[in-house]
Amino acid sequence: MNHPSPITPPSPPRKPAVFSRGSYAEALRIGEILRKETVGGALLVSAALIALLWANSPASDSYFALRDFKVGYEPWHLDLSLGAWAADGLLAIFFFLVGLELKREFVAGDLRQISKSIVPVTAAAGGVLVPALIYAAINFTSPETLRGWAIPTATDIAFAVAVLAIIGSHLPSALRIFLLTLAVVDDLIAITIIAFFYTSDLQPVPLLLALIPLAIYAFLAQKFRYFFGRKVLASWFILLPLGAVTWALVHASGIHATVAGVLLGFAIPVIRSQAGGGPEAGPGLAEIFEHRFRPISAGIAVPVFAFFSAGVAVGGLEGLASALADPVALGIIAALVLGKPIGILGTTWVLTKATRAELDTSFKWIDVFGVALLAGIGFTVSLLVAELSFGQGTLQDDHAKVGILAASLLAALLATAVLKTRNRHYRVAEELEKVDADQDGIPDVYQGRA
Numbered sequence: 001m002n003h004p005s006p007i008t009p010p011s012p013p014r015k016p017a018v019f020s021r022g023s024y025a026e027a028l029r030i031g032e033i034l035r036k037e038t039v040g041g042a043l044l045v046s047a048a049l050i051a052l053l054w055a056n057s058p059a060s061d062s063y064f065a066l067r068d069f070k071v072g073y074e075p076w077h078l079d080l081s082l083g084a085w086a087a088d089g090l091l092a093i094f095f096f097l098v099g100l101e102l103k104r105e106f107v108a109g110d111l112r113q114i115s116k117s118i119v120p121v122t123a124a125a126g127g128v129l130v131p132a133l134i135y136a137a138i139n140f141t142s143p144e145t146l147r148g149w150a151i152p153t154a155t156d157i158a159f160a161v162a163v164l165a166i167i168g169s170h171l172p173s174a175l176r177i178f179l180l181t182l183a184v185v186d187d188l189i190a191i192t193i194i195a196f197f198y199t200s201d202l203q204p205v206p207l208l209l210a211l212i213p214l215a216i217y218a219f220l221a222q223k224f225r226y227f228f229g230r231k232v233l234a235s236w237f238i239l240l241p242l243g244a245v246t247w248a249l250v251h252a253s254g255i256h257a258t259v260a261g262v263l264l265g266f267a268i269p270v271i272r273s274q275a276g277g278g279p280e281a282g283p284g285l286a287e288i289f290e291h292r293f294r295p296i297s298a299g300i301a302v303p304v305f306a307f308f309s310a311g312v313a314v315g316g317l318e319g320l321a322s323a324l325a326d327p328v329a330l331g332i333i334a335a336l337v338l339g340k341p342i343g344i345l346g347t348t349w350v351l352t353k354a355t356r357a358e359l360d361t362s363f364k365w366i367d368v369f370g371v372a373l374l375a376g377i378g379f380t381v382s383l384l385v386a387e388l389s390f391g392q393g394t395l396q397d398d399h400a401k402v403g404i405l406a407a408s409l410l411a412a413l414l415a416t417a418v419l420k421t422r423n424r425h426y427r428v429a430e431e432l433e434k435v436d437a438d439q440d441g442i443p444d445v446y447q448g449r450a
Helices: 026-053 060-068 082-107 115-139 158-165 173-197 204-223 231-253 258-267 286-309 316-325 325-354 365-376 381-390 395-421 423-432
Strands: none
Touching: 026 115, 026 158, 026 258, 026 286, 082 173, 082 231, 082 286, 082 381, 115 173, 115 325, 158 173, 158 365, 158 395, 173 258, 173 365, 173 381, 204 258, 204 365, 231 258, 231 423, 286 325, 286 381, 286 395, 316 325, 325 365, 325 381, 325 395, 365 395, 381 395, 395 423
């Protein structure tokens, strides 16, 4: 007599994982970006230290004379100080890459999937909102200082990655991708805030005129979406002048010129032309531009901006104590050191509960907390927003810079303390990500076999 086999109960549906690994190609690309940003971060920190030492030395007058030295063509509204050229011109290159990177992530990267993009985007929003609220609460009774509410919004990825390199952290690729995406998204939020809240004396005519070269630039960028033959040379000689004209007109309109950098980055096509699989199916315009401009941004543009912006005359221990007691500095320190991790960790936790998702088994909440602390390093964009809020060289701007430097240092030390304790675990995860048992060129963990 045959007995019926027992019915196996259906296994419960697998919950979605947060910070699960994406594609191997994306991990390689992000790894290459972060290696370049590590070098840029070292240059950034070095430039800031040189500026601080020079600004507080007996030769400080020469530093401020250099920063305020004007050069440019006045009829085109380009008679600017070297410090302004660094903030308005060089940072446009940085924000061009921000726009390019963000578009690439959402068009061709892993973040085109809502399931993968919702966590870093939501975390970035929380990491902007909570710090802004904390700063506003501390400066609520002072309308003059309240204007700096957007200073603690952005994460400096170069500085953060430099900290990881210094402490020798083996942070797994999924958390590194999260940190980079977080920084890029909140940079975009910051530049949007700059465009809407820090625009004074808007000039409609130059702004409308800027649409003409921008439209031509976007049209021709589609024509040069792949590189073959003489198109390499033609794209540089045509697109770069159009980009420069767009930047100049946006600058003349009263909108901060770095906004032009983001728009130009968005205009570059991300998906390459396949052209029948022939030789024209080579690297796309976005890939070439990112490869060419990232060293310029990380190695020149951002460090030079840091050099001209980080120099603040502290005035000895008494002056430092006075600056740190200012509600501006207190608001920035509290916002970056407390607000950033609360905003990022809090929104991520709420999102997992709302979607019934779970952390990937490779990580724990302490790892997310460490990355959230690292995101409290706000430097480049924070310095820019401080100058826009209070005016370069003002007492409030100086105190804001002291707050930014102190908060970034404190956030770096706290993140180091947390991430160092998990380094042994990260080494194990890193070794696992290298195992390729079938030797097909793709580690097994990216194929679901580990």
